[in-house]
Amino acid sequence: MTVCTTASPETAAMNNNTSSSSPAPAELQAAFQAALQRELAQSSEGPTREALMRAAASACRELLGQRWATTQRADAARGDDPAKAPVRRVHYLSMEFLMGRALGNALAALGLDASLREAFAAEGQNLPDVLERESDAALGNGGLGRLAACFLDSFAELGLPSFGYGLRYQYGMFAQRIQDGRQVEVPDDWLRLGQPWELPRPDVRYPVGFGGRVEVDADGSRRWVPAERLVAQAFDFIVPAHHSERVSTLRQWHATAEAPIDFNAFCRGAHPQAAKHRVSADALNWVLYPDDSTDPGRELRLKQEAFLVSASLQDLIHRHLREFRSLHSLGKLNAIHLNDTHPALAPAELMRLLLDEHGMGWDEAWAITRQAVSYTNHTLMPEALETWPLQMFEALLPRHLEIIFEINHRFLEQVRAQFPGDEALLARVSLIDEGGHHGHGGERRVRMAALAIVASHRVNGVAALHSELMVQTIFADYAKIFPGRFHNVTNGVTPRRWLQQCNPALSSVIDERIGKTWRQDLSQLSKLKPLAGDTALIQQFRSVKRANKERLAELIRRETGIAVNPDSLFDVQIKRIHEYKRQLLNILHVIARYQAIVANPNADWTPRTVVIAGKAASAYQMAKSIIRLAHDVGRIVNSDARVGDKLKLVFMPNYGVSLAEMIIPAADLSEQISTAGTEASGTGNMKFSLNGALTIGTWDGANIEMAEAMGTENMFVFGLKTEDVAKMKALGYDPRLYVEENRALKNVIDAIAGGAFSGGDASRYRQLVDALLGRDTYMLMADFADYAATQSKVDALYKDARAWGERAVLNVAGMGWFSSDRTIAEYVERVWSVKSLG
Numbered sequence: 001m002t003v004c005t006t007a008s009p010e011t012a013a014m015n016n017n018t019s020s021s022s023p024a025p026a027e028l029q030a031a032f033q034a035a036l037q038r039e040l041a042q043s044s045e046g047p048t049r050e051a052l053m054r055a056a057a058s059a060c061r062e063l064l065g066q067r068w069a070t071t072q073r074a075d076a077a078r079g080d081d082p083a084k085a086p087v088r089r090v091h092y093l094s095m096e097f098l099m100g101r102a103l104g105n106a107l108a109a110l111g112l113d114a115s116l117r118e119a120f121a122a123e124g125q126n127l128p129d130v131l132e133r134e135s136d137a138a139l140g141n142g143g144l145g146r147l148a149a150c151f152l153d154s155f156a157e158l159g160l161p162s163f164g165y166g167l168r169y170q171y172g173m174f175a176q177r178i179q180d181g182r183q184v185e186v187p188d189d190w191l192r193l194g195q196p197w198e199l200p201r202p203d204v205r206y207p208v209g210f211g212g213r214v215e216v217d218a219d220g221s222r223r224w225v226p227a228e229r230l231v232a233q234a235f236d237f238i239v240p241a242h243h244s245e246r247v248s249t250l251r252q253w254h255a256t257a258e259a260p261i262d263f264n265a266f267c268r269g270a271h272p273q274a275a276k277h278r279v280s281a282d283a284l285n286w287v288l289y290p291d292d293s294t295d296p297g298r299e300l301r302l303k304q305e306a307f308l309v310s311a312s313l314q315d316l317i318h319r320h321l322r323e324f325r326s327l328h329s330l331g332k333l334n335a336i337h338l339n340d341t342h343p344a345l346a347p348a349e350l351m352r353l354l355l356d357e358h359g360m361g362w363d364e365a366w367a368i369t370r371q372a373v374s375y376t377n378h379t380l381m382p383e384a385l386e387t388w389p390l391q392m393f394e395a396l397l398p399r400h401l402e403i404i405f406e407i408n409h410r411f412l413e414q415v416r417a418q419f420p421g422d423e424a425l426l427a428r429v430s431l432i433d434e435g436g437h438h439g440h441g442g443e444r445r446v447r448m449a450a451l452a453i454v455a456s457h458r459v460n461g462v463a464a465l466h467s468e469l470m471v472q473t474i475f476a477d478y479a480k481i482f483p484g485r486f487h488n489v490t491n492g493v494t495p496r497r498w499l500q501q502c503n504p505a506l507s508s509v510i511d512e513r514i515g516k517t518w519r520q521d522l523s524q525l526s527k528l529k530p531l532a533g534d535t536a537l538i539q540q541f542r543s544v545k546r547a548n549k550e551r552l553a554e555l556i557r558r559e560t561g562i563a564v565n566p567d568s569l570f571d572v573q574i575k576r577i578h579e580y581k582r583q584l585l586n587i588l589h590v591i592a593r594y595q596a597i598v599a600n601p602n603a604d605w606t607p608r609t610v611v612i613a614g615k616a617a618s619a620y621q622m623a624k625s626i627i628r629l630a631h632d633v634g635r636i637v638n639s640d641a642r643v644g645d646k647l648k649l650v651f652m653p654n655y656g657v658s659l660a661e662m663i664i665p666a667a668d669l670s671e672q673i674s675t676a677g678t679e680a681s682g683t684g685n686m687k688f689s690l691n692g693a694l695t696i697g698t699w700d701g702a703n704i705e706m707a708e709a710m711g712t713e714n715m716f717v718f719g720l721k722t723e724d725v726a727k728m729k730a731l732g733y734d735p736r737l738y739v740e741e742n743r744a745l746k747n748v749i750d751a752i753a754g755g756a757f758s759g760g761d762a763s764r765y766r767q768l769v770d771a772l773l774g775r776d777t778y779m780l781m782a783d784f785a786d787y788a789a790t791q792s793k794v795d796a797l798y799k800d801a802r803a804w805g806e807r808a809v810l811n812v813a814g815m816g817w818f819s820s821d822r823t824i825a826e827y828v829e830r831v832w833s834v835k836s837l838g
């Protein structure tokens with residue numbers, strides 16, 4: 001039974017249209033050999049691992065290209081049966097897709113691992129070494145981008161007619177290097193060796209304008225005359241299903257100038273001048289802005305967002321007209337989903353295209369837009385909600401601003417009628433921040449979240465607590481105006497990548513016990529629950545974990561030179577470095593443990609290896625300071641002979657999908673320790689538990705639903721709850737009181753402040769210490785004692801291998817709900833289906 005059968009008759013129909021026979025290995029062998037010959041013709045080195053990887057990728061790409069064409073034909077015919085409810089095609093707009101590597105996934109999906117293993121062996125190479133030569137497609141920051149990648153996998157698996165839309169960043173975000181314990185950012189040149197996966201679509205091109213002015217024709221119609229014109233060209237990246245021949249598409253846009261060089265300027269000899277447009281267009285393709293701390297940076301970011309939205313919507317309209325001839329059915333047959341507010345220009349651009357380019361009237365265009373658009377919010381921090389200075393916005397997108405003003409005018413009229421006399425409410429919910437208060441120097445700004453909410457028929461959060469808090473806090477006013485618009489859809493991860501692919505040994509152990517269907521229907525994992533006490537199963541879990549830990553220990557040695565003991569408890573925190581995620585709390589605990597070991601080296605310590613990885617935004621000084629502290633502490637702890645392997649602290653550089661796939665299967669303990677009420681969902685938490693790590697976590701994000709699914713007694717839950725945090729802050733929280741009354745904590749803070757880890761330099765961490773003793777926004781001091789006490793419980797349980805193993809099985813058994821297949825089935829049911837339009 002496929003997930004979509006239970007969730008959506010619409011998508012099930014699509015799945016059943018396809019058979020699941022694999023292409024004949026002979027066909028692949030031929031494609032592979034042909035591609036290999038092409039590679040060898042270009043390579044002076046012979047059949048290197050790179051050449052084999054690229055040849056395998058090209059061969060897969062050919063097969064996937066055929067599946068793509070079949071999938072598109074089936075989807076285009078989806079309106080042909082009048083007896084069936086029409087199926088909507090989903091357009092998932094996201095500035096980020098954190099895809100990782102593709103070859104391993106493609107081989108598994110196409111059922112070709114075995115035959116390529118042989119083909120590689122014939123060239124004297126083994127499969128894992130060849131797979132490792134592929135660069136990660138790291139076109140994103142973190143969780144939000146990885147979620148989009150998991151969704152593409154589930155779109156294919158569920159047979160959902162869909163397009164993911166993004167930008168083709170040439171240098172991803174950045175690659176993280178560590179120099180003298182500090183993060184250094186370098187361009188991530190992932191396309192250097194070519195991109196064997198992408199299918200360029202030279203015929204799929206759309207013009208995108210910027211700047212200029214709006215002209216009014218004699219009949220009163222308005223027309224935008226942009227000053228700068230770019231062309232968006234499509235590159236497709238195809239994502240296969242594992243249990244059908246369906247595929248999903250990531251269509252990425254690449255910008256070029258309409259007129260690549262100014263020929264007159266060139267003839268005058270003014271070469272830089274001649275290339276100006278080209279360089280300006282190309283800048284859109286460089287990087288995903290990791291931070292926007294400068295004005296030119298911000299402007300480029302807005303251009304990237306507008307570029308993504310305009311090209312994608314023109315593509316949608318073009319396809320819809322080809323398939324259905326008329327725009328009247330556009331809203332009924334297409335869903336446009338906004339992954340956070342980065343693509344929130346979409347409703348304004350769709351209105352512009354319908355009104356100005358296709359001559360539709362406002363009311364119909366607005367009805368279509370509302371039907372099509374839906375929005376996922378990913379943050380509860382008001383300062384993280386995207387806004388744009390009205391001036392910059394008007395200069396780049398004058399016609400869009402007019403449309404936003406009109407949407408706002410009509411919206412505020414409605415609110416005025418609904419809540420007469422409440423002027424403060426109008427100011428709070430307006431799409432325009434009039435700037436009459438703090439911050440941003442009083443300038444007027446466009447509020448992208450407000451636009452996304454007003455233009456959507458559904459808005460969702462990403463975990464139960466987050467969705468609840470979303471309507472109680474940042475979007476409380478909108479929830480009052482639009483009751484029924486707000487929903488929850490809890491995140492999930494794809495079991496294909498995050499168990500089958502990253503942990504083949506554990507997958508086999510699970511297969512032996514409950515069969516293989518969990519790959520398609522993760523809820524099958526609950527069948528492990530009654531087996532949790534089975535000694536043989538616990539032993540198998542243990543030996544798989546041990547082998548994965550040895551593999552990671554070897555990688556740690558190669559990357560950092562640090563020798564770690566695979567028998568120690570692997571305690572792992574890998575995610576973006578952010579104050580709210582509290583890597584600092586983790587490091588404080590490491591220091592406390594270090595001091596305790598030194599004070600009492602002969603006590604019965606449970607040896608631990610603490611692993612941290614993650615990138616800090618390049619302008620986020622506090623996050624960078626935390627990375628430096630991790631290195632400073634690691635250097636002292638790891639070289640102290642009194643400590644030995646009782647404690648090690650390792651920072652693994654350049655966190656990304658492939659590194660996560662190595663680390664997660666080797667983790668014993670998963671650190672999910674954000675301040676309650678700050679982590680929207682988390683998906684790292686799910687990957688760890690799915691791979692048999694136990695979680696130490698706060699009552700936050702999806703940790704809560706995970707604890708409820710597996711039994712709260714199977715998670716190490718600690719710390720303040722959301723309501724405690726709010727209460728304490730309201731009463732006036734003083735972190736110093738916690739430090740004064742906790743000797744261990746005081747020693748930790750004193751050591752950092754006194755320069756114990758910075759060669760006596762007391763200034764290096766002054767800001768960091770001041771933040772902890774001053775506002776301590778994320779309540780580390782208040783949570784420290786409970787965190788440390790809970791870590792002692794972790795130590796005690798780890799000593800009892802059988803009890804620990806039983807819990808590991810129960811963790812895996814409880815994770816059935818957290819598949820992105822279930823998440824997408826819920827989106828289809830509640831957000832994207834015709835039914836959800838009411």
Ligand SMILES: *Cc1c(COP(=O)(O)O)cnc(C)c1O
Pocket residue numbers: 098141142143144146574575576655656657660681682683684685687
């Ligand atoms: C899963 C994942 C994330 C998200 O991790 P969180 O712990 O949920 O923040 C970020 N980056 C990568 C590479 C991931 O695989």
